[in-house]
Structure formats: C-alpha cells, structure tokens
Amino acid sequence: MTTPDAPAIVCISAGHPDVLAAQFRRYEHEYDLVITGSALEAKHRTKDLLAAGATVALFVMETNLPDATWYEAMHMMRTAVPTARRVVVSPWETFIAESTDLRHALAAGKFDAHLLLPRGVRDEEFHVAIGELLNDWGATAAPQVESIQIIAPEATALTRAISDFLLRAGTPHGMHHPDSPAGRAVLERWEGPAGSWPLVAAPGIVEHCTSVRQLAVRLYGRPDDIDVDEVIDLAIVGAGPAGLAAAVYASSEGLSTIAIEAEAIGGQAGTSSMIRNYLGFPRGISGMRLTQRARSQALRFGTRFYTGWPVTGVTPGSDGAPHRVHTDGGDVLARTVVVGAGVTYRRLGVGSLEALVGDGVHYGAAMAVAPELVGQDVVVVGGGNSAGQAAVHLARYARSVTLVVRREDLTSTMSTYLINEVSYNPRITVRGNCEVVDGGPGEDGHLAWVDLRDVVTGETERREVRALCLLIGAEPQSAWLPEAVLRDEQGFVLTGRDLPPEAWLDGRPPTDLETSVPGVFAIGDIRSGSMKRVASATGEGATVVSLVHGHLAGLG
Structure with a gap:
C-alpha cells in the first residue's frame, strides 16, 4: 500500500486504460497509481495530489485523447509538474505512423520517451525504460534511501559542496535540520561538542565534516594506502x-x-x-x-x-x-x-561574484542546489552543451532561466538537438550579445542580483536572481x-x-x-x-x- 504522500504515476488513456493499469500495477507498492481517461481529468487529479502534499514522478499518456492533442496535454502536464518525467505511448497499429512527428518532438525535449504500448505481460523492454525514468527522477528529487545524511541548521557553501560531491559520486544522501527526526537520530550518536556543523552520518560513522576532502578520504582512502614499494x-x-x-x-x-x-x-x-x-x-x-x-x-x-x-x-x-x-x-x-x-571552467573575474561562490554563484551546473530554486530566477552563463543541459535541468525547478552568451546566438557552439530543447522550453530565455558584469548579496548574504550588459549597446540591466551558474569555456x-x-x-x-x-x-x-x-x-x-x-x-x-x-x- 502506498502512503498518502507517495509520488504518483499518472496515466492518461481513453483507448487502453486497462492495459496501462495492468502494466503499472507492479509499481503500486511504492507509487500512487492514477488512471485517467482524459487530459482534463488528469489535470484535476494532479491538482488534488499537489494540494494533498504529494507530487507526480511520471506522466504516461496515450496519443489519442478525447479532449486534447498529445502536444496540448503534454504541455499541460509539464506546466503542472515541471520535475515529472513524461512518456508518450502508442499502440502498435499507430506507432509507426506517429513516430516521425513524435521523434521531432522528443528531440526538442517536449517529453522524455516515446514507447510502444505493451501488448502482453512481462514487457521488460518497456519497464526498463520506465525504470530508467523513475531512477532519473529519484536522483533529482529527495531520495528515499539515504546512504549518507548531512545534518546542519541551514544550508551553507560547505553543505552545498558536500551535497554536490555526493550527487556527482552517485551516493544517495539527504540534508536534515537538527530538530528533524533524522537529525535527532544522528545527534543521539554524536559524541562530540554541540554546535559542530555540519555533521555527516554514514553507517557506523558520525563526523563533524570541515571539508569535502575529509569526506572523500573517509569514503575512498588515501593514495599512500598503496605500499610505498x-x-x-x-x-x-x-x-x-x-x-x-x-x-x-x-x-x-x-x-x-x-x-x-x-x-x-x-x-x-x-x-x-x-x-x-x-x-x-x-x-x-x-x-x-x-x-x-x-x-x-x-x-x-x-x-x-x-x-x-x-x-x-x-x-x-x-x-x-x-x-x-x-x-x-x-x-x-x-x-x-x-x-x-x-x-x-574559466573564472568570470568579477570580484563581487567570486566572493559569493557557494552562496548562489556556482561554477558548473549546480545540480545539487537545483531543488532549492523552486520559484526563483536563475542566470546561466555559457553557450556550450554543458550550459544548455544546465539550463534545461534548472528549468525543472526555477521560475525562469536566462541563458547568457556573448555571441549573437547558440548556433555555432551548441548541438542542434539541445538548441531546439532550449528554444522550446517556456522557462528559458536566451540573451545573446550579453555578459554578466556585477552582482551582489541580499540581507542573508546569498546572491540577490546581477548586472547584465549588452556588449553591442553597452546598456546595463539589473536582474534579481537567486543563482548564477557559470560554464564559460575551459582551461586545461x-x-x-x-x-x-x-x-x-x-x-x-x-x-x-x-x-x-x-x-x-x-x-x-x-x-x-x-x-x-x-x-x-x-x-x-x-x-x-x-x-x-x-x-x-x-x-x-x-x-x-x-x-x-x-x-x-x-x-x-
């Protein structure tokens, strides 16, 4: 049985709801399975889920709906829950005919996968795809299984750096307040002085962590562990x-x-x-x-x-x-x-922003802090594929993402498939002929604004932002x-x-x-x-x- 706040899988099908219900029954122990017959019904059910404090991990939609085109329905679902993964399924008799249009839409990032509707039991190829999407969603949502826990009263540059290291290492982890159930459980195991933040807890270990390297050594050892001879x-x-x-x-x-x-x-x-x-x-x-x-x-x-x-x-x-x-x-x-x-990544060289690295200014995609940016505005600087991928990922959370490039556009620096995906995303705006020239903190010491300058006209515009991600070229x-x-x-x-x-x-x-x-x-x-x-x-x-x-x- 799922809990009331379990993540949901929402299936939308007028023609084969019984097939989708049978195929997704294997997930019911850990996900709330919702079967709907129309886009409007799915919209209302999703709204109810969100109001109850739950979320949607996956939308699965058949192409032939009674009240909307697949494009309209998918846009509706993306607007409702930007972090959810989205799948379009086609029955065998229409799969080939629909593939051409859907392939172009898939390349533009309008959804995550186009799959053949299963025609029998144990269609493991179908479920491999579903499993990969749920796995990807789980890696960017709060993980339910935590190998490591970070305990601190608030997020700091160090806790974000530790979280980013663990995320890149593929280690499931979570950050918890000391007053939370997880925080209190760790504090019961802690034998050191009070106020030593952050604490990092793993099986058999609770340590006051002062650097990412300290954690890396604990997890992976030292090179001189090798015999000197x-x-x-x-x-x-x-x-x-x-x-x-x-x-x-x-x-x-x-x-x-x-x-x-x-x-x-x-x-x-x-x-x-x-x-x-x-x-x-x-x-x-x-x-x-x-x-x-x-x-x-x-x-x-x-x-x-x-x-x-x-x-x-x-x-x-x-x-x-x-x-x-x-x-x-x-x-x-x-x-x-x-x-x-x-x-x-090449340094920006703006002193006021270098002072805020870790507190809203990030060199790289800042994947670990993306969930903190719900409802916030973000600027990404860079015209390469890494910058485009960062913009698309951050747009799952942030209210808006502005992609800033010094060139006129992205055509000479970014792959076409990614340009299409960036262009399609309504939360992403590309600012060509532009650069970041200044920025500063708010009352909490975190990045609050940046100045953008048009390199052609010289005009400067101030933007209120919560994060600045810099992916501006490479130095060996x-x-x-x-x-x-x-x-x-x-x-x-x-x-x-x-x-x-x-x-x-x-x-x-x-x-x-x-x-x-x-x-x-x-x-x-x-x-x-x-x-x-x-x-x-x-x-x-x-x-x-x-x-x-x-x-x-x-x-x-």
Whole structure:
C-alpha cells in the first residue's frame, strides 16, 4: 500500500486504460497509481495530489485523447509538474505512423520517451525504460534511501559542496535540520561538542565534516594506502570519461591500475543532467549515471580509485625507472602515467561574484542546489552543451532561466538537438550579445542580483536572481605537469606528431597519445587538438591502453 504522500504515476488513456493499469500495477507498492481517461481529468487529479502534499514522478499518456492533442496535454502536464518525467505511448497499429512527428518532438525535449504500448505481460523492454525514468527522477528529487545524511541548521557553501560531491559520486544522501527526526537520530550518536556543523552520518560513522576532502578520504582512502614499494603498471590522473575508459580497459586486460581524481568521479561530464547524443542510450543518460556505471565496471576489474586528491606533480623516471606521481596524500610509483585531468571552467573575474561562490554563484551546473530554486530566477552563463543541459535541468525547478552568451546566438557552439530543447522550453530565455558584469548579496548574504550588459549597446540591466551558474569555456588543468611535458600556447598537452621534431627520440615521433616524456600519455580534453566530446574522450581512453601495453613491453 502506498502512503498518502507517495509520488504518483499518472496515466492518461481513453483507448487502453486497462492495459496501462495492468502494466503499472507492479509499481503500486511504492507509487500512487492514477488512471485517467482524459487530459482534463488528469489535470484535476494532479491538482488534488499537489494540494494533498504529494507530487507526480511520471506522466504516461496515450496519443489519442478525447479532449486534447498529445502536444496540448503534454504541455499541460509539464506546466503542472515541471520535475515529472513524461512518456508518450502508442499502440502498435499507430506507432509507426506517429513516430516521425513524435521523434521531432522528443528531440526538442517536449517529453522524455516515446514507447510502444505493451501488448502482453512481462514487457521488460518497456519497464526498463520506465525504470530508467523513475531512477532519473529519484536522483533529482529527495531520495528515499539515504546512504549518507548531512545534518546542519541551514544550508551553507560547505553543505552545498558536500551535497554536490555526493550527487556527482552517485551516493544517495539527504540534508536534515537538527530538530528533524533524522537529525535527532544522528545527534543521539554524536559524541562530540554541540554546535559542530555540519555533521555527516554514514553507517557506523558520525563526523563533524570541515571539508569535502575529509569526506572523500573517509569514503575512498588515501593514495599512500598503496605500499610505498609497490610499482603500479598504470596511474591515471583524472577520472572523467577518458580516464574511466582507460581504467576499464587497462584493468580488464590485467594491468595493475589506479585512478586519482581531484574532485568527484566523472569530472565535468558528471555534472551533465542529461546527455542525449551518447551512443547506445536512446533515451539519454545523465553524466553522473554514465560515469558511475563506468566506475563500477572498472572496480569490478580491479581498478583502485582515490578521490579528492589533486595530483601536485610528476617526477619522470629515467632509464626504465618508474614515474613518481605526487599528491598531498602520498606518492605513487607507476611504470606508465595517463593524464586525463581534463579542463576547468574559466573564472568570470568579477570580484563581487567570486566572493559569493557557494552562496548562489556556482561554477558548473549546480545540480545539487537545483531543488532549492523552486520559484526563483536563475542566470546561466555559457553557450556550450554543458550550459544548455544546465539550463534545461534548472528549468525543472526555477521560475525562469536566462541563458547568457556573448555571441549573437547558440548556433555555432551548441548541438542542434539541445538548441531546439532550449528554444522550446517556456522557462528559458536566451540573451545573446550579453555578459554578466556585477552582482551582489541580499540581507542573508546569498546572491540577490546581477548586472547584465549588452556588449553591442553597452546598456546595463539589473536582474534579481537567486543563482548564477557559470560554464564559460575551459582551461586545461596542466600547471602541475613537469616542464618536460610540452604544452601548446593555451596549456593543452602536446602528443604524437604535434610535438616539435626536437622532442622526438631518435628522429621518431612518439605514439599518437604519448607526450614528450616516454611512458606519459595524455587523453581527453586536456590533450591539444582533442574534440572535447564525451564519446571521443572515451575512445581515446580505450585507445591509449594498447599504447601503454607497447611501452611496458619495451621496458621488458
């Protein structure tokens, strides 16, 4: 039996309500199943649910309705509950005929999936799709199963940073007030001084957490947990898509492999709310889920991960000696090193806004704070796919999202499918030829306003906003590399034939992904000339492993 405030699955069908009722009966223990015969009835039932304090996780709608077109009905449902996932189903006899129009609408983000109405029992392909959508909804709503709990009287820059780290790590968690039932239960286990916020509770652990790194060390350990005399076959610096692919292929082929990540597994890709053009995921997949699946795959083959430890340097080995990878958590000896540290978002450089990072100003998509923005206005700065994905995700919660770009429009920087999705969303407005030049806090110390300047006319406009998300280009994270590893003028690492001839050994260029230091390779966004796409990064991660094998063979 569901509870009165259980999330609902609302099905809308005039022709096959019995089929949908039978198919969704398996979810009734955890969701409130509502079967309606028209768009208007669904609207009224949804209104009643919201008034009772419940919400809707999923709308499932047949195309042929008696009182509205599928487009009108879907727009109605999206307006009622923007956070709900939306599915259109077609019976077999009309599926092919309807697919063309619905495919274009799906690409524009008008709904999340177009599925064939099940024609029998145990249509597991149908339920895999439904399960993925409910899983995606649950990851962005308050999770019912919490592996970790954060206890604090109010949200702060630190609690938001901890929550963002856990979200990117794929760890279900929740934040609770000390006076809440969960908060009181944790305080009963706490043996330290009162007023130590935030407290972080996990099975068998209650700690006063003072930094994200402290939590990362507790969850993933330190690099110097490795025996000081052990020499690893491969040390991967950075666990974004490129590094994760290298970890999977290297460890599956028997190489002793570690991956050291400065922030959270997945890198910047892990903050993408939905990647729709990655091969093999027709309904899309969030960056967090994609990279966490890759991490689980690498762990299965034996890769060891150390998260929260920026690599501070590499001392190249000579005459076959191993390279020494340095971190504040200890050094690692490795026969080969793959650099996949990626890039970081370029800083805005406005002092008044830099002072508010974590208090309304965020570098990245700010997925963890999105639920705090219900009914608020948000500005996203950036014209790439990451900015578009952030705008679409934030629009599920915020009253309005303004996407600010210095160029005239998005056509030269964003994928067409995402431009269409941004354009269709009524909560998103694109401001071309515009930049953010100032901002400041309100009485609570949180971001309250920003100034937007038209780069053509010079006119400035002040906007009241609750969040500013900055995704404004990339700078390579390569300053820690030794001088022997050559880079281009922007700091991206040179590899293969892009290296100048004077850096070649014995007149021969390094292999395609090898740097100017033998046995040190570069992959993904940090590499000069890379495509800056998730698929190409994973391809380079897979490719580099064969080059690593070749180098190890040369070492004998």
